[in-house]
Amino acid sequence: MKISVIGTGYVGLVTGTCLAETGNEVVCVDIDENKVQKMRNGEVPIYEPHLDVLFERNIKAGRLKFSTSLSEGLEHGEIIFLALPTPDDGDGAADLSFVLGVSEQIGKIIKDYKVIVDKSTVPVGTAEKVQAVIAKNAICDFDVVSNPEFLREGFAVDDFLKPERIVIGSSSEKATELMKKLYKPFVRSGNPIIIMDEKSAELTKYAANSFLAAKITFMNEIANYCEKVGADVDKVRIGMGTDSRIGKRFLFPGIGYGGSCFPKDVKALYNSGKESDYNFAMLDAVIKVNQKQKTALIPKIKAYFDNDLQNKTFAIWGLAFKPETDDIREAPSLYIIDELLNNGAKIKAFDPEAMENVSNKYGDKISFSKTMYDAITNVDALIICTEWSIFRTPDFEKIRKNLKSQVIFDGRNLYDIQDMEKEQLDYISIGRSNAF
Numbered sequence: 001m002k003i004s005v006i007g008t009g010y011v012g013l014v015t016g017t018c019l020a021e022t023g024n025e026v027v028c029v030d031i032d033e034n035k036v037q038k039m040r041n042g043e044v045p046i047y048e049p050h051l052d053v054l055f056e057r058n059i060k061a062g063r064l065k066f067s068t069s070l071s072e073g074l075e076h077g078e079i080i081f082l083a084l085p086t087p088d089d090g091d092g093a094a095d096l097s098f099v100l101g102v103s104e105q106i107g108k109i110i111k112d113y114k115v116i117v118d119k120s121t122v123p124v125g126t127a128e129k130v131q132a133v134i135a136k137n138a139i140c141d142f143d144v145v146s147n148p149e150f151l152r153e154g155f156a157v158d159d160f161l162k163p164e165r166i167v168i169g170s171s172s173e174k175a176t177e178l179m180k181k182l183y184k185p186f187v188r189s190g191n192p193i194i195i196m197d198e199k200s201a202e203l204t205k206y207a208a209n210s211f212l213a214a215k216i217t218f219m220n221e222i223a224n225y226c227e228k229v230g231a232d233v234d235k236v237r238i239g240m241g242t243d244s245r246i247g248k249r250f251l252f253p254g255i256g257y258g259g260s261c262f263p264k265d266v267k268a269l270y271n272s273g274k275e276s277d278y279n280f281a282m283l284d285a286v287i288k289v290n291q292k293q294k295t296a297l298i299p300k301i302k303a304y305f306d307n308d309l310q311n312k313t314f315a316i317w318g319l320a321f322k323p324e325t326d327d328i329r330e331a332p333s334l335y336i337i338d339e340l341l342n343n344g345a346k347i348k349a350f351d352p353e354a355m356e357n358v359s360n361k362y363g364d365k366i367s368f369s370k371t372m373y374d375a376i377t378n379v380d381a382l383i384i385c386t387e388w389s390i391f392r393t394p395d396f397e398k399i400r401k402n403l404k405s406q407v408i409f410d411g412r413n414l415y416d417i418q419d420m421e422k423e424q425l426d427y428i429s430i431g432r433s434n435a436f
């Protein structure tokens with residue numbers, strides 16, 4: 001099939017590349033000329049495991065092309081994916097100006113039938129708005145469908161190629177059939193393509209992300225309470241998660257959820273509730289609890305050092321909001337860095353992928369180390385913010401020898417309490433019995 005993808009951010013690029021992988025002819029459009037030129041030369045502009053291999057293969061095969069021309073993209077594709085940014089508009093709602101701006105152009109340009117697919121995470125009612133904006137100028141038939149993405153950063157290629165479900169919001173039989181045909185190769189395992197109306201599809205995305213964010217937040221509250229009463233959240237988590245109604249996944253407590261999706265989507269759903277005169281009291285709590293959780297290690301660090309962090313140096317392992325990405329948007333590490341700097345502390349940081357992004361933000365306010373062990377030389381203590389695999393089995397002897405105070409503050413609960421006792425290191429984590 002002939003497909004166009006408008007917007008080559010993280011979602012657009014993964015969508016375009018993976019659709020080319022099943023033999024479709026894909027044109028990806030972006031207004032950034034420099035980026036388009038680089039992509040034509042085979043350069044992947046984001047870090048996403050396995051994307052480079054698929055990218056190269058499909059460019060070589062001539063199935064994946066790039067353009068700066070919206071008209072070219074619209075002429076090429078029978079199905080047009082809109083993968084445009086919907087940033088926070090400053091008031092916690094999704095800014096639709098990119099989506100509606102491009103829709104306006106689409107109405108003026110298209111000359112034959114197209115399926116316009118909303119892939120961006122957009123508030124309920126957006127498909128309707130897109131439909132109306134295109135219809136203002138369109139001289140041909142078209143359909144607008146909602147097809148939210150459920151890709152996790154770091155696993156996006158795998159999630160796209162083997163989705164647990166595809167959600168399609170469509171009220172046109174013709175568009176539905178084309179979408180089913182497009183996605184057929186991805187659901188051979190028997191996982192469902194779920195067809196519903198556009199509004200329900202739009203809400204499914206927000207509801208799914210908000211539910212997961214709430215699940216994590218609930219566990220973070222249980223963890224905080226465990227610390228008060230001397231229970232161990234790891235045991236509680238396993239005890240709860242084995243109930244298949246609850247499930248084991250997304251129950252890991254820590255220093256809060258971050259990234260470009262959960263924080264933005266929970267706020268956007270909360271705010272769209274307000275617009276419809278509905279108060280999502282639970283989401284309000286999720287937002288507040290998560291914000292506080294990001295700095296949950298700070299009082300523990302202060303207590304350990306008798307409230308005096310002035311000129312203490314801390315090593316930080318992990319800056320990205322989660323492993324396998326260089327994304328630092330809403331990363332808990334940033335909130336911890338700010339608090340430490342405000343308290344007069346110094347920081348030596350290491351992250352396998354995200355150091356450049358953090359350095360762009362902080363300049364020389366913090367220092368960066370080439371390796372995880374360089375980061376712990378001559379520091380007072382170690383703080384872990386992201387659960388990269390490389391941090392899971394470190395050389396504890398090296399840690400012991402380097403730290404001036406024999407203590408690790410772990411925001412991701414990477415180590416067993418008993419192992420840390422054997423290693424003779426003070427170990428302060430989240431929701432476990434030795435919490436400081």
Ligand code: UGA
Pocket residue numbers: 121149150151152153154209212216249250251252253254255256257258259260261262321322
């Ligand atoms: C999330 C969803 O998982 C995807 O399904 C969705 O498509 C995507 O948002 C999106 O809307 O685009 P992502 O933000 O990439 O994906 O990351 P997750 O792996 O879901 O993690 C989100 C945050 O929750 C991270 O900060 C992670 O550290 C935290 N988390 C996750 C926990 O604190 N505990 C857990 O048990 C799981």
